[in-house]
Amino acid sequence: MEEIPVLGLGTWKAAPGEVTEAVKVAIDVGYRHLDCAYVYHNENEVGVGIQSKIKEGAVRRENLFIVSKILGQQAGVHSQLPRAPWPCVCASSLPLQLWCTCHKKSLVKAACTRSLKTLKLDYLDLYLMHWPMGFKSGEADLPVDHNGMIIPSDTDFLNTWEAMENLVAAGLVRAIGVSNFNHQQLERLLNKPNLRFKPVTNQIECHPYLTQKNLISFCQSRNVSVTAYLPFGGSSGGMHLMEDPTIQTIAQKHRKSAAQILIRFQIQRNVRVIPKSVNPKRILENFQVFDFELSEEDMTDLLGLDRNLRLSTFPITENHKDYPFRAEF
Template structure:
């Protein structure tokens, strides 16, 4: 059978040790080479925080805290804009940005490409109501990561009695309720599974609808519980979780 060449696919992220302008293109082309692709559909700045570049992905000081770089994410964004201009990526976005950080990019003088999405942790225990309203009001889509509450070591979201009750009512799984919850909020959702049966199950979310009452109950579970807190970076000037949203 003839092999169909894959030219571009999916989303990839720029890691924090590559925030210096000249390193952005190097990191992107390295990823394209590893992925055997000509371009990426979407490239995200993984965090607003730049780390010291070098061998280690997580350069740490003697207190076990991150060593920042002296970069500004607006400069990193400019280098990412160049990737779009030269055709290496189709679109660019951000991840783990709070509303002030996103606003800084949107207000940047001579902005050439705005972020198409902000990929953030989002599920009923961290509903992100304010940040989602902010992003949507600025026409930046939101992508929910950890939508199922992560793996079994996580927050056991799928066992929550409210979610279980709603799942039984619709004859759906807890995972399907959590995915549908985001779709009905106009939030993109990226559940992850390595199990083919569950991957299929996670797509079967377009044949039912959560009621307004279901949505209110799910939103009512919010307890501002964040899994991806990244504590070793709390010393960083651009640590995103100090502000309310």
């Protein structure tokens, strides 16, 4: 498989009416990595944007890297996951993500083919297991009990992985990976007997308020790349990451925006990054991060902002045996 482009266009929380144009603009700017998921409820519009650019000859399918995750169908999951408060960027890779209600081996292929049909594609470059936790299958994306806590399935993510490996063997996806796995879960997967295809990436929340130093080091030591979502972070103690004085000072020094600094921060850590935006000006600006370099002092200052501030905590799943955030990293 070709290497994952370092910069991608995130489509989470992008409204269907806006995301088609955002995808077109991103491809024109130079993005070749697109990150999407069924639960975002905008895959059809993402697909329209991709097909439009292919038809006009602006890009060829083989030059795009498309990522997706297996996801469910109801909007309830949106309220459980944090919204990036600032625009984000992603290139034109197409990863997709497998949602937690589809962890049964018998459901995985159908979830993938559904996304392929919606995106109007024959294959995905990368398919991700969105969380290591399986939920009760059915119509609800978030099946909950009378206490409002998630109803787990009896699935094991190792068995789910076997079904994802079958997608590679069938040619539906080029590679597979994971998202929101802690180091213990990733190690268990890598040590799985008869592992046919190893995860190529672990997509995790990462920004200067949550630097993920230990987890990134662990992943890279196992030759698993890291992809950062929510790269623009959020607020802590009334201070928003984008407004942090340290970041503002570094941005002024390089005559760049705070967003560009935060994207460049990840790139220099050898971490892929998928910010999101539907604003054409921001989409272009977020791609202009290859004409400068942060100094060693800049990087040290940014890493020093770590507050272990996790935004994507998914609290209704804390009862799950595979809840990933009980581990130190």
